[in-house]
Amino acid sequence: MPDQRRADARRNHARILAVAEREVAAHGSEASLEQIARTAGVGSATVRRHFPTRHALLTAVSHERVEALRRRALDLTTHTDPRQALLDWLDEVVAYCVTARGLATALSYDEALVPENSCSATLEEAAGPLLDRAAADGAVADGVTVRDLITLAVGIALAVEHHPDPPATAQRLFGLAVTGLSPVRR
Structure with missing residues (x-):
């Protein structure tokens, strides 16, 4: 149009x-x-x-990055390992949120301020098949949603924003979130 x-x-x-x-x-x-x-x-x-609104401006500024993440999710749907495909995509979401200032806020959910978050909706739709494949493969706990995963990525990005090395800290925290707090006991 x-x-x-x-x-x-x-x-x-x-x-x-x-x-x-x-x-x-x-x-x-x-x-x-x-x-x-x-x-x-x-x-x-x-x-x-x-x-x-400020959020409308951040959404517009983040448009290209969100589109890149959407395309990446689509590319990863053919990956042979559904768990790894989902983790690769989430790792890229975290990395983008840390390096592209404003993106984490654009992806934040605040129903009172932004009832429809177009950035997050785009990523939810794109990553849905990745999560579905990982869940069907038993690689994701029951009840996990793409919204949960985006919220996790945003939370990590916002938490490390003022650290001396945000990308490295975010990577470490994301790894911790994926593996959990306790080592696997055999």
Whole structure:
């Protein structure tokens, strides 16, 4: 469907989004909407007209990364080991959330603020077959949902945001979540 907005509105949207991507990369989910407006050369009302909430802005900024994760989930559905396919995808979700500032917040579930989270819905739909295959193979506990897994990834990313080495810490915590607290006793 073609974009029905006026040319100046399309240009403003593109400029705001480009500036927002840089600001979110630099400052994370707390990037200043006012600074984004100033840098984009528009008023704050224009930013809010295009992106009525901070979450809407973060969703737009995260769109390409979410699409990459969606495509990766689809690619992994043919992996021969369903458990490993799911873990590989989750590992990439955690890594993206840690390195792509703002993505963890865009994926966060807050039903009061964002009743429909399009980023998470996209990933839930894409990862559903991965989880189904892993569950059918007995590799996942009963009752685990993709939403649970996304919440786990987001929680890890947000928890390590201010650590000296967020990617390494996130990787270690994700490994701990996968293997559990206790070693397997034989």
